[in-house]
Structure formats: C-alpha cells, structure tokens
Amino acid sequence: MAITLIPCFVSHSWTRxxxxxxxxxxxxxxxxxxxxxxxxxxxxxxxxxxxxxLINDVKDDRNLMAENAKMAVPYHDYRPKQNGN
Structure with missing residues (x-):
C-alpha cells in the first residue's frame, strides 16, 4: 500500500x-x-x-427445586376413613 502511495519518489534512496x-x-x-x-x-x-x-446449571437447579417442592408438599387424603382400616 505504501509503495502505491509514493510511486514517483522510489528512485531516491531515502524515499526507498x-x-x-x-x-x-x-x-x-x-x-x-x-x-x-x-x-x-x-x-x-x-x-x-x-x-x-451457568444457564444450564441454573436450569438444573430450578428443575431440582421443583422436584423437591413436589416431594415436600404434604399429601392430604380427604377421603372419609373407613372403620376397618
């Protein structure tokens, strides 16, 4: 590129x-x-x-927390109790 900028002065040693x-x-x-x-x-x-x-780790943590939350919720059996059991 520099050679094309100064084509007419290349004959001099200092310009070369x-x-x-x-x-x-x-x-x-x-x-x-x-x-x-x-x-x-x-x-x-x-x-x-x-x-x-990091995003995948957060997704895994959220899935684990959701599974733990499902397990932590107590199960209420509202069916009437039978006398034999």
Missing part, C-alpha cells in the same frame, strides 16, 4: 528506505491488531461457553 520502513511498520501494526483481535475472539468464546454452562 522510508517506503520500506512504512511497510515494516504496517506489518507490525497489522500483526498486533491480528493478535488483539484473536485474543478478543478467544475470550469471547470462552465467556459464551461459561455463560451457557
């Missing part, structure tokens, strides 16, 4: 050095941005996995 330095700096900058972007993607995926596991 400048263009090479710009290319080197752009390469370093892009690799840094790539590393930062990759880190953000990995952390985002890890957060999403942990969040989904």
């Amino acid at each position: 050095d400048l263009v090479e330095n710009i290319d080197f700096l752009m390469l370093q900058h892009c690799s840094l941005l790539f590393w930062i972007g990759g880190t953000i993607l990995v952390l985002g995926a890890e957060f999403r996995i942990q969040n989904s596991e």
